[in-house]
Each structure stands twice: as C-alpha cells, then as structure tokens.
Amino acid sequence: MTPRVVIIGAGPAGIRAAERLVRAGLRPVVMDEASQCGGQIYRQPPEPLRRPAQALYGFEAARATSVHQTFGALRPHIDYRPLSSLWHVEGRTLHVLQTQEDGQALNESMTFDALILATGATERVLPCPGWTLPGVFTLGAAQISLKAQAALLGPRIVFAGTGPLLYLVAWQYAKQGARVMAVLDESPATTRWKILPAMMARPSVVLKAAWIVASLRLASVPVHQGVRLIRAEEDATTQSVQALTWQDGQGHTHTTACDALALGHGLRSESQAADLAGCAFEFHPVEQAWLPRTDALGRSSVAGVYLAGDGAQVRGADAAELAGALAACAALEDLSLDVATQEIASLQQALRAHDTFRVAMSQLSEPRQNWAQEAPDDLVVCRCEEVTAGALRQCAKDTGAVELNRLKAFTRIGMGRCQGRMCSPAAARLLAHAQQIPLNKVGRLRSQPPIKPVPLQALGAGRSGGSASVVPPGERDD
C-alpha cells in the first residue's frame, strides 16, 4: 500500500519536499491555507492584481518563478488542498478546516504515514506603547500589502524595529514612491560590523544589503541605528497613529509624524503543529526561542514527523528549498525507499552557508537588550486579551510564577485568538526580567488546539438546528 505523506505548507520548503517525493513515485497530499502556492515570501497576488515577477519579487524573481513553476508541474501528481488550515494533530490524525467555494468551512480528518511540517514563520514583535493603534502593522504586513494587494500602507510611513526585513521593505516602498519618513533600527550601529564575517557566507546577499542601504540614503530617507522606540502617538480624532516618538543613539528624543508604522524584530517560527504532534523542543540561544528538535535532515523527535523551512528554524527562503528536499529524503529513507547518500550530502553541504548566515540574521534581529526593563506598566502586551506589562509584573510578584504557562493561567496572556504568536516573545522577556532569571528558564507556551480559530458549526455543533437566525430588531434587548 502506498504510504500517505502529508505536507503542511506550500511555500518554498513544502514545494521542494513535494517535488522530491513525486520524483520517488509518491503522491503526497499538500495542504496550504492560501488559495495559491508560494507561502508568504513568494506569495502570489490574486488574478486582477498580477504583475511581472520582477515587480513582485525583485532580486528573488528567478527563485520565485522557479518555485511557482515547479508547483504548477507537480499539480497532476499531488493531492493539493488549498484553503485548508491544519488546526489539530492527534497522533497520526490531522484535523483540517477547508474553506469551500461558498465560504462555508468543512472539517475533515485524515491520517498520515509521514508528515512534513513546512509551516513557515510570522513576524516577531516586541511591542511599544501604542502598537495596537489602527495604522500600526508588522513589517511583513507592509510587504504583503504591496506584493499581494498592489497597495501601500501610509501614505506617510515609518519603518521600525530590527532585522533585515526592516531595510528591505523600506526600500521596496521607497522604490514605489512611498513617503518613507524614517527607517529606525533598534539594533546598535556596531552590529553590522560584528556580523559581517558570518554574512560573508553569502556574499551576494551582502551586496544586495549594501545596495539597499545605499539606495535608501540616496533617496534621502532618514536611517537611524541604536534607536529606542518610545511610543506610537494617537490622534484622538481618528483614534489612529499620527506619529512615532523615539530616541536616537545619542539619547535625543524625536517625534516623526506618520500615518502608518510598520514594526518588527525578525521572524518567529510557527511551531504549533510540531508541538501538537508531540515533538520535543529545545531552546536555541541564537534565535532566543524554543524550536522543535531536529536531526541534520529534519527528522523531529517523533517517528514519521519531519520539519523543514522557517517553521523549523528561520534560515530564509533559499535554505527552505534545500531543507524541504532534505526532509523529503529523510521521509523516503524511513519509508525504506532508496535515497543516494550523495544527494543527502550535497543538500547538507549547501545548507551549511545558510546556517552560518542564520546566525548573522538572528543577531541583526535581536531586540533591545533592555526591552523588558524599559517597557512601561501600561504597555498592552497581549493584543487579544489586552493584558498589560504591569498586570504581568504584578502577577509575577503576587504569585511567584516563574513559568510562562502559569503566567498564562493567571493573567490570560497567550489565551486569545492568536495563541501567543504576537505576545509570547514579550511575555517571556517580561517574566524573565521580573523574576531575574534567564530567558531559557521561563519555559514556553504549550500549544493548544485549535491552531487557528475554528467555527463550532464546522465541528458539527450547529448541525441539528442549522445556522442560528439573527434575533429580529423588535425582540432584541441591546
């Protein structure tokens, strides 16, 4: 009987994994939440907003096109499930919510013999006061708006935070004629010299980075490093962001007027599926994050479960392609199918440069050392449950909690719809600082199903009565 291999994610890692499996004669299931392949980095706009690859992906146009075309060729040989969201993993069973043509959601379960998780990453954000205001978005959001919606956030926009994406998106906006008011990097100016040796593992990327920074300066975009973000200021009339107050490397305070703020501090892996699948996690000092443990090929601690791409460890799109192929090789080996040792060795060899580079990118993305110390009590840390830094600190003091899940139980941090995606890096740092213990000692939020919100109706709760009708106006009591 042909083994069922399921791949979660149709980004670069998932696509290359599918390609390798198809080459071995298998017919993998490829599940993805979007309606088109590409993940986030190679996200494709809807048909009415199509533009040439060069316009959409810039330097990465050739890679993006290759990935998309590969997937196109794979379609007849795979079981492709777009608009499908994995919401739980129970042993060998996957629970998936699929959005139908009419917008209805259909719940479905399927078992797997091998599971390749290529779930990608989201932004890591260390909040600043005012970050929940309308007009404040992530750096990724600014990029997705441009790429997938042919639209700019702004009109006047400030880019702030840390990491390579900060400069890349600012440059993409400047090229489009956007009013980029400032690029504010919270990383000290010395960091780029510190990481230069590691960055030289990928010289072409160093050149691109230098080009981007030079272009920004030529376009007279103010670029500052060693910055401290103080507050996104509210316009009371429109209840949205109107300016960003910040401190420069010399300690002087500035206020830059803007209509939008794009904020981010590197990326964080989406590891909820790995957690629910029972994978063991370990703390990675470079990323300052808990990640699922993998061997050199991407095998997790659970037999038959493999990890690839940014969802396993953030190494970028090119590394994701290699890691996807490698994870597929591991799955094939474990299914007793032949894989040449040389093939595995070449993939691992190619990944080495990316591993070195990853260290540089992580350092560039590090948030301010004193972030937790500097966070004011009234800072809303958990966007979903609206829990403040002060509430977290008070709880740590009152209860003596030294572990993140305990803090969650008391304060509801991480219990909301986003399940800690946006708040857990901040919560972990605040708890560590409050209790004066290292970050790797406060634990990590345990993932709970559903990975993303699922309507009860789709799970059969509303089946007997059909959809509830709205209370007529005359009978309402509100």
Add this chain to the structure above:
Amino acid sequence: MTGPTMRPWLQRLTLTRSGTPQPSPVAFELDGHAVEGREGDTVLSAVLALGVALRHTEYRGQPRAGFCFMGACQDCWMQTIDGKRLRACSTPLQAGMRLVTQVSMTGIPKDPA
C-alpha cells in the same frame, strides 16, 4: 460615513499593464453605507482603504485595523450583517458583502445608523 474622521491607511497602486483592463470596482456595504473596493482586494484592504477600524476589542472597546496581513495575529476578525464572522485579511472581498464594524455585547450587529 458616521464616526470619527477617516484616515485611510492603504493606497492602491494604479496598475499599468498593457492589454489588460484595470481591476474593476467592487460594490459592498460597510455599516449600512454603500462603498467600493477594488477587484482583488481582501476585506481588510478594502476597509483600510476607507480608513475605518474593522472592529473594537471585547475588553476595552479599542479600535483595531488589522496588524499582520497574513492570518497569524487574528486581529482582523469582522462580522457580516447576519452575524457571520470572517478573518478580513484572508477573505477575498465579494460584491454585495454587508459588513459591520460595530458589534454590541450580545455579538449581534448593531443596526447601522
């Protein structure tokens, strides 16, 4: 449109594509007002382009207008006039959609002003 002065956060690029028509407008309803988006818009883009907050938070009634654009932050859940919920950033805008940004404590959409 009722409510505070708007501050559109999203500006659509004019697409210059030889031989292909410009994306057409898409008519929909927001808080009872007849408004327009553009073909290809997600619900989030369409509402941001109008400068209106999508929802208000359950605990403190704070306005929110999306955050991550990629279905991760879950901050852009909106309701339709018949009480259905949708995640704005991952829902394509469809003609005739009737969306509301003001929802009472019972979760039932308030009658548009």
